[in-house]
Every structure is written in structure tokens, then in C-alpha cells.
Amino acid sequence: MELFTPDFGLVFWMFVAFAILFFVLAKWGWPAIMKMIEGRADLIDKGVEYAQNAKEQLDHAREEANKYIEEARKQQAEMLRDADKMKTQIIEEARVAASKEAQKVMDAAKVSIEQERKEAELRFRDEVSSFALDIATKVVRNQMSDEKAQTKLVNSLLDELENKN
């Protein structure tokens, strides 16, 4: 059977062809391809790892940011509250100061009024006394116009003096 007897020529060429094929591919083909495939697999692995890390970091960062936002919000609220407090305080203080000032002014006014009043009183008294003296002078003048009356008065005064002593 021709089919089952290997032909020498074909065996020879098969060896030669396969040797050449193997030499070429083993030198320039497979190592380069395997290296690249492995390298790319590594790269992809690294990329995935990196992406995972990045995602984790991102999640972390988001959390952090949320925390900061929350904190900021709290601070803002606090500041607002503080400002509000301060505002009322300032107003209160201002009011107190104003009332104090007003009190002072009023006190001063009172004092001056008192003084004025005292002065007026004094002046009034002076005037009244001068008026009274005038009136008394006039009355005395009228009453003392006669001798009898004068003597009577002197006597009474002298009596008075005597009584006193």
C-alpha cells in the first residue's frame, strides 16, 4: 500500500521544513508573543488593581469630603448661631449702654434741675425775704409812725430781753 509507506523525499523535506519553521518561530515568533501576552496580562492586572485602589481612594475621598462638608455645615450653623448670639448681645449691650447713658443724662439733668431749683429757691427766698423786709419796713413804718406805738414796742422788746435773761 503506497499510502502506508512513508516516502523518503517527503520525510526529508518534512524534517528540513519543520526544523526551519521551528527555528524561525522559536527565535523571533513565540518568545516575543509570549512576552507581550504576559506583559499585557500583568499590565491589565496592575491596571485593575490600580483602578480598584483608585476607586477605594475615591470612595474614601468622597467620604472625607462628605465629612468635611458636614463639618463645614456644622461650623456654619455654629457661626450663624454665634453671630446671632453676638448680635443680640451687641444689641443688648448697646441697649444697656444707651440706657446707662440716658440715665446719666437724666441724672445730670436732674442734678442741674435740682441745682436750678435750689438756686431758684435761694433767689426766691432772697426775693421773698427782701419783699418781706420791704413789707415789714413798710408795715413797721406805718405802725411806728406814732410815739406810743414805738414806746410800746421798745417796751415789749425790752420785756422780751428781760424774760430771756
Add this chain to the structure above:
Amino acid sequence: MLSLVSMVLIAPLCVAAGENASEQEEKKINPKEIIFEHLGDGYGWEVPFNHHYRIPLPVIVRDYEGHWHLFSSSRIQHGQEYEGFMLGGKDSQWHGKVVGLRPVNVDGQTMMEEYRPWDISITKNVMALFITVILVIWMVLRVAAWYKKSMYKAPRRFTGAVEALIEFMYNGVIKPTLGDRAHRFGPYLLTVFFFILIMNLMGLIVIFPGGANLTGNIAVTMVLALITFFITNICGTKHYWKEIFWPDVPWWLKVPIPIMPAIELFGVFTKPAALTIRLFANMLGGHIVVIVLTLLIFILGAFGAAVTGFTTVVSVCFSLFMLLLDVLVSFIQAYVFTMLSALFIALGTEKGEHGHGAEAHPAGHTK
């Protein structure tokens, strides 16, 4: 197979034209001869629609005096003699091969005797072999060049397809079987896989660059199996040889009659034989079925136009189915050959650290 296809195309016309009896007699076909012609090798390459012309290929022979001859196959294609060489006739021992004539002395008379010279002609199969080698080199180096150029980009189209095959074989078969030795034998196994795959597929193409029944030729599969055999036995470890000559079986199986060593030693040689025959028979079978189905048209053509027409439709459908199946078989056989080679090499280079489980471990990956 090529001229068969052209015959298929022409056949209905001939039948329709109404061949007469004498023409039929003249064209009477010999199925066996046709089948063997198409399965075997040849010194020229058929072209479509022409039974006479063959693409000439170089014939390289060494005559009985030790001189080398190189000439075109067209010089002896049609039975002519050239430089003392010709094609062996029908009754010759070497039918269809290049034979030479040399004078011999028989009973004191000088007679011319046919002899088979050393023949390393670039036959159809050798040419197909070269074409396949060039194709595989081109394919792999193109992919390698692409990787060098575009580094870590994702491969697409052709490169992607080749890479898928490489990954499939390397990560799917070679690495699990050979483990840390994968990088050492990977290049050989990948080369074998792509070489067989392309040879198989080229064999299915009917016109010129293909059509040679290369992997269905026992010389080709034998060489591949022998290379695996040599790698296995040359790289064989102490553990491998111990398993052959002193396997872990009860002593009376080894002494005084070495039954197990004999069986094991026999197994060393049956492995490459199995590799040879498996690939050879599978691919040959596929080619035979397609040819026989096609020939059926002409055999049954004797029964008239209606039968021929019907057979043509049926045969072409079946041939198409068989060819598609052969595409699958081409891949599977390349895969199986590579897988078994990997397995044999793995068994041969096993360090034996796993003790009894060593042999079972790589075997676990086979079907």
C-alpha cells in the same frame, strides 16, 4: 480533488448533451485509481478544468552512479524519458514515482532494469509543505511584529484571532499539562499546533495553493510524532525511565520475567505510533469520504440523467457537509496532536516529586 470538482461542474452538461455509449466507454472511470491519485503525492500540481496540464515542479534525484539530477516535472509528466528517468508505469513496482533505468547483467546479457533513485523532488506535497511553512511563519511573525509595534493595545481581527488560538493552546493545554516546564516546550508545541492546523485547512482548499493531502500522508505525521518521541525520550528524567524499567508493581511482575517493563517499553513506541496514525487516519478519512461522495456521481452516472441529477444534488450536499465537518476535524486533530504531545512530554519530564500521583496528575487534563 481539483479535477474532480471540475468534472462535477462539467458533468451535468455532458449528461444533458446526451453522451453516447462509445463516449461513455472512453471515459470509463476507475474510482480506485482516481482516489489514490488524489490522496497520494505527485510530481505536478493539478489545475482546474484541465486534466492534461500540471503545474511543473522540480524533480531532484540521485542516480545509481551518485550524480544528482534536477529537472522540471513537465519533462516526464506524460511518460517521456529524460536523463534516464521516467514515471513508473502501471505495471511498475513504483507506479507514479520517478524511476531510473540501469544496466544489469542477466545471464551474460546486458538488460535495462528499473530502479528507484534517491528522490528528494519538490513534489506536490513538499511544495504544499513549503507553502504552509511560509504561511505559518508569516502569520506568527506578523502577530509578533504587531505586538512589538503596538505594545499593549488590544489585538483585533487577524491578530486577535491568532492570539485567541495561542492563548487557547498555551493557557488551556500546554500550561496546565506541563506546569513550570511550559516555557521550555511551549514553542515546540505551539509550532506543531499551528503547523498542523494550517496544513489541515490548506488540504481542504481545492484549488492551487491547497488541495494537497498533507496531514493525510503518513510521512508528515510520522515525522511530527517522531520529533515528539525524541523530545520525550531525550528530555526523559530518571523518574521516567524508572517508571518504564522498574515500575511500582508487585515484584513478581518484574522478576524473573519482566512483564511490566516489557509492556512499558512497548508503550514508549506505541505513543508516537498512535500519534502518527491518529492524525493520518483522521485527515485521510475526511479526504476519502469527500472524494468518494463526488465519485458517486460518475459511478451512478451510468444509470441515466435523472439518477445523475439526483446523485449530484445529494453528493454535493454531503460533500459540503463533510468539508465543513473536516474544518472542525482539522482543528480538533491539531488540538489533539498538540495535547497528546504535551502530555507525553509532561510524562517524560516528570520529576517524580508527587510519587504515585505523578502520572495521574497530567492525565487528569485529558479527555
